[in-house]
Amino acid sequence: MKNLQFISAVAIIALITGCASSQxxxxxxxxxxxxxxxxxxxVVEFVKEVQVEGSQSGLGTVAGGAAGGVLGSTVGSGSGSKLAALGGAxxxxxxxxxxxxxxxxxxGLEITVKLDSGKVIAVVQEADVQFAVGDRVRVLTDNKGTTRVQK
Structure with missing residues (x-):
């Protein structure tokens, strides 16, 4: 039974770490x-590396609480086990x-682009494609306002 609880806790923690979406x-x-x-x-006018903060959707809190409660319940017996479960949660x-x-x-990268229209914009996106000053780019914007820069 204790092994099953431990495996359940590990599975919950694995769920926490697998839910990142791409930017x-x-x-x-x-x-x-x-x-x-x-x-x-x-045309790209400026590129700066930035750190984009992580999300706090509540999933980590719930999953961590569940995993901690399961692991805590494996400590002691009776009311001690219940207290350990609460503390673990x-x-x-x-x-x-x-x-x-x-x-x-x-x-991420903060990419400043001077559009052919003369307007200057900046877009932050994941740093999986490198951009350099002078690169000719396309700026795509969907109907919800999500914007991306592509070579």
């Missing part, structure tokens, strides 16, 4: 497939929140 300029959501996008052309919730935040943060 890449090369990855599209299901809703963006087959949808019209506004395309503007321009509290500690697990805090830890799960931090794990989710840390796991979902990433290095």
């Amino acid at each position: 890449s300029g090369e990855v599209y959501t299901r809703d963006q497939a087959r949808a019209t996008q506004n395309v503007q052309l321009g 509290a500690v697990g919730a805090v830890a799960g929140n931090k794990v989710e935040e840390k796991r979902t943060q990433y290095t």
Whole structure:
């Protein structure tokens, strides 16, 4: 029984770390497939590496609390086991929140583009494609306002 509880806790923690979504300029959501996008052309004027903070959706808190409660319940017996489960749940919730935040943060690029129209914009996206000053780029914006820069 204790092994099953431990395996359940590990599975819950694995769920926390596997839920990061991409902020890449090369990855599209299901809703963006087959949808019209506004395309503007321009030239990269400035590129700066930035750190994009992780998400705190609450999933990490819930999963961490559940995993901590399961692990805590394996300590002691009777009312001691119940107290350990409560303490484990509290500690697990805090830890799960931090794990989710840390796991979902990433290095991004702030890309400043001078559009052919003369307007200057900046877009932050995942740093999976490198840009340099002078690169000719396309700036794509969907109907929900999501913007990406592509070479």
